[in-house]
Amino acid sequence: MKDPLIHRLRIVGVIMFLFAGIIIGRLFFLQIVSADHYKREANNQYVAVSEEEFDRGKIFFKEKNNTTLSASSVKSGFVLALTPSLLPEDKEGVYDKLSSVVDIDKEDFLKKAEKKGDPFEDIAHKLTSKQAETIKSYAIPGVKSYREDWRLYPAGNLSSHVLGFVGYKGDKLVGRYGIEEYYEDVLKRGSDNDFLINSFAEIFLNTGKNLFAGDKNSGTKVDREGDIVLTIEPKVQLFLEDTLDKIMDKWDSSLSGGIIIEPKTGRILAMAAKPDFNPNHYGDETDLSVFVNPNIESVFEFGSIMKPLTIAAALNDKVITPNTTYDDKGYISLNGSRIENYDGKARGIVDMQEVLNHSLNTGAVFAMQQLGKDRFYDYIIKYGFGDYTGVDLPGEVKGLISNLDSSREIEYATASFGQGVALTPIEMTRALSTMANGGELMKPYVVDKILVAGGLDINIEPKKQDNVLSKETSKKITSMLINTVDTALLNGTVKLEHYSLAAKTGTAQLPSVDDKGYDKDKYLHSFFGYGPAYDSRFLVFLYVKEPVGARYASETLTYPFMDLMKFLLNYYEVPPDR
Known part of the structure; x- marks a missing residue:
């Protein structure tokens, strides 16, 4: 028979343990739950x-x-x-x-x-x-x-x-x-009676109800x-915003914007547009359009940065290779309209690498024609154009691709080099990332985690939305874009010695105010690039509207892009790849 003294001591121990639990729970409630x-x-x-x-x-x-x-x-x-x-x-x-x-x-x-x-x-x-x-x-x-x-x-x-x-x-x-x-x-x-998150009572549900009865913040309602x-890295965001300010000041432009994204995950490290506002003093703003985020709520015809996507699609379907040639006459006529290269010049027999290096409109049309209208349209859809990206920000609009509902080949031809289709910057950034990440369409997002009381945190994970290109195609188009940077971008004078970068510029005329054609004196410049090219950590997308004194994006955005890339590679201590 067990010693009665030991039995009584055990009972006392249990009572003391329960009492200690009550005291700890009460202290938690007073100091944490009811602190406010x-x-x-x-x-x-x-x-x-x-x-x-x-x-x-x-x-x-x-x-x-x-x-x-x-x-x-x-x-x-x-x-x-x-x-x-x-x-x-x-x-x-x-x-x-x-x-x-x-x-x-x-x-x-x-x-x-x-x-x-x-x-x-x-x-x-x-x-x-x-x-x-x-x-x-x-x-x-x-x-x-x-x-x-x-x-x-x-x-x-x-x-x-x-x-x-x-x-x-x-x-x-x-x-x-x-x-x-x-x-x-x-x-x-909510009010004190609604916002009832009590971690201790969640663990000890019934005990909590009794212990904390009568207290204003007691209860067991667990809300989201x-x-x-955020995924936003503050130093990266600040560097991007400073860069955009400099672009605005130097080129006296009406708008500039940019996105820095991890192409493999869709995590947005920075997103900004200028002009912006101070949310502490939003009431001081007289122009309410400044609150609109043009990266997700405005559409633009981006021009030549579409060409790598067109060529990548044709490479993916194996209807061309980087060495495929055509006879560039400087123009092409379709449906009674004439499409010319940016300078109107013919270059004779050229391959697809030269199409990117010299940004030839006729070459992009050639690649689209090898695909055919139906397959080209399939890729437009697979790239996510004309649809929401799903980015976790309000007011996102879809890109405008309704001109491709037409059977006229001219509509597909102009779309191949970024004219006639109007897209949001986030939409274009998501599509461009497919070339940098092995061909996957990743959902862009700006929230990393939701912190909930009681350790019930919600982690936001990367989400693949589609497979667009093969890994082989991704490597091929990346190699071509590296060549563009190393030999053609400002004549190869801005390449980085120890890092491979893949990039392309875009220059597009802005639609005229009367919606009749394009304004020959107003441009939208865009630039994208990623690096290290074959194992990309970052993709940078920049644009500037109506820059004064510069016709081509290579003039306005090359150095800002390079400054951003140098900063990112140094800040994140990315090892050189060449």
């Missing part, structure tokens, strides 16, 4: 309470070493307010006291102080707790402060088109544009509400 509640109670000791409280999930950039950096958070402070009818007669004296604590416009203060019919007038916002305490200590009748929370974007303009902002929609503060809008259901927060970690 008790913080508010502390604030209420010296301020009036606002009827509305604002709370929202955080957004983080993700640095290359996997650490996070705040991109968007909630900042707390106080509002200084007046009840004019309760103020002392000496308004000047009141002003002097308050202005010694916080910067207040005197004229505005005195004007509001005389509005005795108004029960409430805000005087200053975003006071610190120390300022609020000091004002409270003055005990001035009719003067009070109350807590306010607001959305803060610590990096200002950085990544503004990706982030969006929080603004009013009707009488509610909600995400507007960008991540703030797309992930509204994740970032929004959480914080967001």
Whole structure:
């Protein structure tokens, strides 16, 4: 028979263990789950309470070493307010006291102080707790402060088109544009009675219900509400934005934009367009079009950067090889229209490598004709043109390829070199990545992870949407594009000694304002490239609209591209490949 003393000790031990569990659970609840509640109670000791409280999930950039950096958070402070009818007669004296604590416009203060019919007038916002305490200590009748929370974007303009902002929609503060809008259901927060995430109670469900009964934040509702970690790398984003600013300044252009993507995964490391905005002061903008992200919400005819995709498709179907030749007469006539090379010159017998090196329109048409209209159209669809990419940002539009509904060969011919089909930058970036990653169409994305209380994080994984090119074709077209950089791009003067890069420029006339043909004096320049070419870590896509003083993209975008590539290869410490 077991010793009764041992039996009693075991019972005591179990009781002590359960008691310790209760204490630990209670401490977790008080310090973690109810932290915000008790913080508010502390604030209420010296301020009036606002009827509305604002709370929202955080957004983080993700640095290359996997650490996070705040991109968007909630900042707390106080509002200084007046009840004019309760103020002392000496308004000047009141002003002097308050202005010694916080910067207040005197004229505005005195004007509001005389509005005795108004029960409430805000005087200053975003006071610190120390300022609020000091004002409270003055005990001035009719003067009070109350807590306010607001959305803060610590990096200002950085990544503004990706982030969006929080603004009013009707009488509610909600995400507007960008991540703030797309992930509204994740970032929004309910009232104290709705937002009930209690990790301890999730583990010990029934115990939690009893232990925490009566507490405002107790409960077991598990929501998808959480914080967001972006794929955006802040230093890469900053370098891209600085580059775009320089392009805008140098060429006095109306728009510039760019995307840096990992072609193997679809992870977007940077995405930007200029002009942009400061989400902290979005109300200062008078032109609301600045909030639109042209990388996903605008379409462009990109011109010659389509040629490698056309040639890759023909290579993939084995109807041409890099050495296939044709007789370039400088022009081709189809359906009563004449298509010319950019300079109108004939080059005689040339192969497909020369088509890329000299950006020959007739060569792209030749490759399309070897495929045939039906197969060329099949590849247009497989590249994802005319469809959504699925990028996790709001407002994405489809590219315009309806001209290919026509049976006229001229429509397919012009599409082969990027005219007549209008695509979004993200759509084009996704398609170009197929040449860099072995032929796979990867879904682009800007959110890396959703952080949920209790360790229930949601990791966003790369998603392959289609197989477009064979690995063999990918290597062939990459080799051809390396040759273009090494021998033809600015006459081969910008190639990197220790890294292979594959790249191509694009110059396209802009449609005329009356929709009748093209404006001969206005251009859209584009440039894409990836490297190290045979094991690509990065694909960079750039464009600039209406540059002044330059006709060709090689003039405006070659050096910015090279600067970006050098930065990326150095920043990520990528080993040389040659």
